[in-house]
Amino acid sequence: MITIESGTKFFHKGSVNEVRALHDINLEIAEGEFVTVIGSNGAGKSTLLNGIAGSFFLDTGSISIGEHEVTRWPEYKRARLIARVFQDPLLGTCPSATIEQNLALAMRRGKRRGLRPGVRVRDRSYFRQELEKIGLGLESRLNDRVGLLSGGQRQALTMLMATLIKPEVLLLDEHIAALDPKTAVQILSLTNEIVAAQSLTALMITHNMRHAITFGNRLIMLHQGSIILDISGKQKKELGVEDLLDQFYRAQGEALATDSMLLT
């Protein structure tokens, strides 16, 4: 579903601040694979997802999604194939628009937007039905402005918006990191349900090793812009947090510095 061939990305290339954020990435993700992505701060996880989504073009290498070679597609065009949820709950929704207006915007992801009514009456029952599934009581608040919702509610809405029409690829960048622990767990299980129900191809960045092991069917670890670990299937299921840390030391060949990889 996703193929990246020798993908490289520099920031501030040629200056003293040059950062090699992605270094010769080769990655093949099959349809229906749910990949969790771990790695320390600055490892290049967000850069990988942003590169797939088209926030910038890779310096070298190519990206294909399905049968489309998207290397030179701008972000808005790739949105036909890709849905995203960001870490910041404020980024995924339009605060001054109502819940139904936000959902209607998401219904037309990657489609032509013309002079038909933004919110169509016949969509409302579908919106209610989908909102009921996330179990936050939002189905009775279709006309509330999204700015009134809590961060968790907004993130749940963003999850729903991302998958309202099935994307070829779903990208989640620490999408539960800004939520309180209880809400985080709720959104995570919602994510898992949706990904399973639609058999989505997804990448999820997390700093939580346990989540990285429990969720999804493949795990990759990034370090200094390279993929240093890639395990899937049974091997991944049998992995313990300890093993993962062990793998981390070994792959790097150095002691784990006190970075923010949380042991939970």
Place this chain on the structure above:
Amino acid sequence: MTWYAVLGAVEQGLVYGIMAIGVYLTFRILDFPDLTVDGSLPLGAAISAVAITSGINPYLALLLAIGGGFAAGIVTAILNTKFKILHLLASILTMIALYSVNIRIMGGPNIALLGTPTVFDPVIALGIAPHYAGLLVFGAGALIVSAAIIWFLRTELGQAILATGDNPQMITALGVNTHFIIIIGVGLSNALVALSGALIAQNQGAADVGMGIGTIIAGLASVIVGETIFGTKSMARAIIAAVLGSVVYRLAIALALGLEFGRFSFNPSDLNLITALLVIGALIAPNLKRKMVAK
């Protein structure tokens, strides 16, 4: 203030209200401070005046003006989106350029419309007094434009425009080319401003290259006064508030010009100063209020 002065102010308020809707679109919805309007208002006036004096139907002349304004807005938006020039600077560049363009269009700094047909003729032909005809046409114009923009902003495309101003990152992730949206939005805004200018020229019987000076400030004043008095609960309400704000603003100006303090009274040339003070007042009032309450 005489009854005629009141009528005149309301009439002005309504026709400039169309311009205020345009300013609302850029300033509030797209978050794109656009000074092009100081040039696109006289552009509309110039195009419609030249069209009418060349024998074109005055209503058709309005359409031409709308097209001209749209093009001017597109220039500003392209300078900003494609060439990465800061929106404020991009709009000043277009505005300055339009000064020359407008003189070219008119073949001079102004053009008179004496005895030529105007959009008011059919109304006057119904037997309505000329000073009410203006009120009627402008009232109808402001109403039609408000309704059309409210309808438009509720369409799929309109919703994408609202979202672009609100959260560009999100709407890009939903597949919208925000550059295209900004081009449409700023174009539409200037189309309305040019329409307003075209109507004003036909009412005043002249187009003048200087008639656009202070348009942006008058537009901002209308939007802000409207928001303060009539509220912003919904998009529809905010748009109607901009038109009504424009009427209130023109009435306030007329009132101020009529004031006398002993030997001192305001001149029409003080208008920009009064407006600037009004806008400053409206902008800092919420802050002051908050500070007072905090104490």
